[in-house]
Amino acid sequence: TLSLPCSIGISPNKFLSKMASDMKKPLGITIITQRNLKEVLWPIKVGDMYGIGKKTAPKLEEVGIKTIADIANYDNYQIIRQFLGKNTLIYYNRANGRDLSPVVYEDTDMKSIGHSTTFESDISDEDSLKEEFKKVCLTVAERASKHDMYSNCVVITLKYTRFKSVTRQMLVQEYMNDYEKIYSYVMMLFNKHYTHEPLRLIGVTLNNVKRKEAIIEQMNIFDAKNEAVDPIDSLIENINKMTSAHLIKAKDYRINGKS
Known part of the structure; x- marks a missing residue:
């Protein structure tokens, strides 16, 4: 404690x-x-x-x-x-003990979610570093999920010495908070910017975090079939079906000599 x-x-x-x-x-x-x-x-x-x-x-x-x-x-x-x-x-x-002012609680003040780890001794082995990044990404993903926050900006920090560190970020086209996606983007940044020198510290941060309801994403035309049907489109479709049904019924009457 x-x-x-x-x-x-x-x-x-x-x-x-x-x-x-x-x-x-x-x-x-x-x-x-x-x-x-x-x-x-x-x-x-x-x-x-x-x-x-x-x-x-x-x-x-x-x-x-x-x-x-x-x-x-x-x-x-x-x-x-x-x-x-x-x-x-x-x-x-x-x-006199009267106060009607509300308690203002803003839990969306959070702008970023991150985690870092400092090694007991510097690490240069890439496989070991990737394993350490997995642990860091898992922690970040758990924190983001706990607060129901999503991000479209992934940041990594690579600290080589006390005076040398690098921070790089990547903007992506989707808002996410799951471990697999975070780790995949982190690896893209790591593979691109790591200089193969021993690292003292690594970190991962999600910037521009938002709640799901605050996210406005452009709809993908390939996902349109999964969207709810527009009421007007539904009405037009029903009218077309009714018209077709009447035409077919009228045609049957003429064929059977009942016109």
């Missing part, structure tokens, strides 16, 4: 959780609810309220706004408004 300290804040909304997480650093858990709000939150100095700047806090203190309880008191609203302007209502609500 890394034994990293962590403080946790638990509450009904984002603002209170932020305030709670700062109360017992570096290691602790703080819970703020509507029941203990006045006891836990209100005694805090105005300068320690999340969002109140270092320049604004002294000005508020000069006019008697010294704690969060003072901001929560509506009698002080107009005084506070002189310093916080249009944001006064936001801070008034927060001081």
Whole structure:
């Protein structure tokens, strides 16, 4: 384990959780609810309220706004408004435990997925290097699959010495995250750019990673038969079938003398 300290804040909304997480650093858990709000939150100095700047806090203190309880008191609203302007209502609500701002979670901030390995001793044997690349590619593929990310840009890093390293990339026509394809493109880059000198480190990275739903690929005409049938095309086809059926039926009537 890394034994990293962590403080946790638990509450009904984002603002209170932020305030709670700062109360017992570096290691602790703080819970703020509507029941203990006045006891836990209100005694805090105005300068320690999340969002109140270092320049604004002294000005508020000069006019008697010294704690969060003072901001929560509506009698002080107009005084506070002189310093916080249009944001006064936001801070008034927060001081009273109300915050409707959503938790913004972006898990698509990831721009690349990569892995590298440093050898205990430099390697120059190509077969051994290819085996090491297989391990690195497998790790990259597993990470990409875990996060459901795809890439159309493969990058390799070849580090020969502390001062000499080479990075090369390849743009491909498909987005992929499976091991076999990643490894095949990596080998293309390796075979083209490796100088047969001993290597200290190798690395593989997928750049320009995207989720499947964010990928817009040009349709291959040879794959068109696998695409869903266009509703208009389907309608025209049904009309043609019905017309053909009526013509055949009419022809049968004439042949049988029933026209």
